[in-house]
Amino acid sequence: MRRGTRYGALLGPLLAGGAPPDLVERAARGLGLPVRGRYAVVVLAAPVPEGAEAEGAEADGTRWYWCDSRDGYGVENGYGDGHVVVVLLGAVGAAGAVARLTERGAGPGGMSPVVGSLAELGAARRLAGTALLTCAPGTREVVRLDERLSTALLVSxxxxxxxxxxxxxxxxxxxxxxxxxxxxxxxxxxxxxxxxxxxxxxxxxxxxxxxxxxxxxxxxxxxxxxxxxxxxxxxxxxxxxxxxxxxxx
The missing domain is CATH 1.10.10.2840 (PucR C-terminal helix-turn-helix domain)
Incomplete structure (x- = not known):
């Protein structure tokens, strides 16, 4: 998992939604990411424990880009001290990424459905925020929206x-x-x-x-x-x- 100040600058407009194609291309070039790929967004409600943000890519090809949710495109509904994480999924897929976050005590958090391009990160971020709202108070779970659809309808x-x-x-x-x-x-x-x-x-x-x-x-x-x-x-x-x-x- 990786984090840096430039990630928020490049990914922020994409996470906010409605970014024009030139900003999408700029973010892709700046971070060495494909415009099209298997992406997911994770919204975390609280600061992660020390050491949860390991450096470097995963062995299976998963790549993590951490952004501070307080930059203005992060968590709605009262969650403002955590992180927004853009994940380029590798072989383990979304379930494996959630398991990694859970093992590191990074919850509570919600993961969006998998989207097919950087241009869809805004919609993915909103859905990840909805997934987060399905976490029960006091838990440290990280959940996928696709596994909480009926509950997501309730919180909506x-x-x-x-x-x-x-x-x-x-x-x-x-x-x-x-x-x-x-x-x-x-x-x-x-x-x-x-x-x-x-x-x-x-x-x-x-x-x-x-x-x-x-x-x-x-x-x-x-x-x-x-x-x-x-x-x-x-x-x-x-x-x-x-x-x-x-x-x-």
Whole structure:
């Protein structure tokens, strides 16, 4: 990974979006980058830990260009102390780049979908910022937008997200926090275990009937059934809103 003051000067107009072709060509020449290639943008909400920005290109050909988000084209919605990273992807692809950042404790952060040219960095930067907003409070995760599309829709429309949470989880939110946490945690475990009550019981270290009873109570409180696909979607989306608003349960 590499960082320098000239990266922001050359990449800033591209990250802001709408850069004319001559500025795209100038950035490509100045940084030795192809105009067309497999690029992604990462938006990081906080300064990276010391040593996270290693010098040089990766062995697989991945190249990193770090820019300070405080230069004005960085993070929206209150995130202003981190970095924007332009990545020319190598053989490991986007998943490998995210893994590298995660290993170095560089989160929370969001990665854009892969784009095909430097001219698309502005759109990629905006999408990376949306991906960042899907990270739960207090986490250090780095996430790809392509793996968080439904949650990204929620954070893009906060007024509808708030309405969804109230409509679906209203009675649940009225419970005392400890009681609510038990039901929410059971739902999360059941979903992570592929809808298996037995596997969820093992994970939660309780009897399967306990899991079953908790889920039935959650269904009664929300007036939604886990066996009806559309109602299950409501529950899953409301759970995402709750996770983003309150952090891990």
């Amino acid at each position: 429309r906060p007024e509808l997200s708030a309405r969804l949470l109230t409509e679906v989880f209203g009675p649940l939110l009225a419970l005392v926090p400890a009681e609510r946490a038990v039901l929410v945690g059971t739902l999360e475990a059941w979903l992570e275990c592929g809808g298996s009550v037995g596997r969820a019981a093992v994970r939660l270290r309780c009897h399967r009937n306990t899991v079953f009873n908790r889920l039935r109570r959650l269904e009664r409180l929300t007036a939604r059934s886990l066996s009806r696909p559309r109602e299950l979607v409501d529950l899953v989306l409301a759970l995402d809103v709750l996770r983003l608003s309150s952090g891990p349960t």
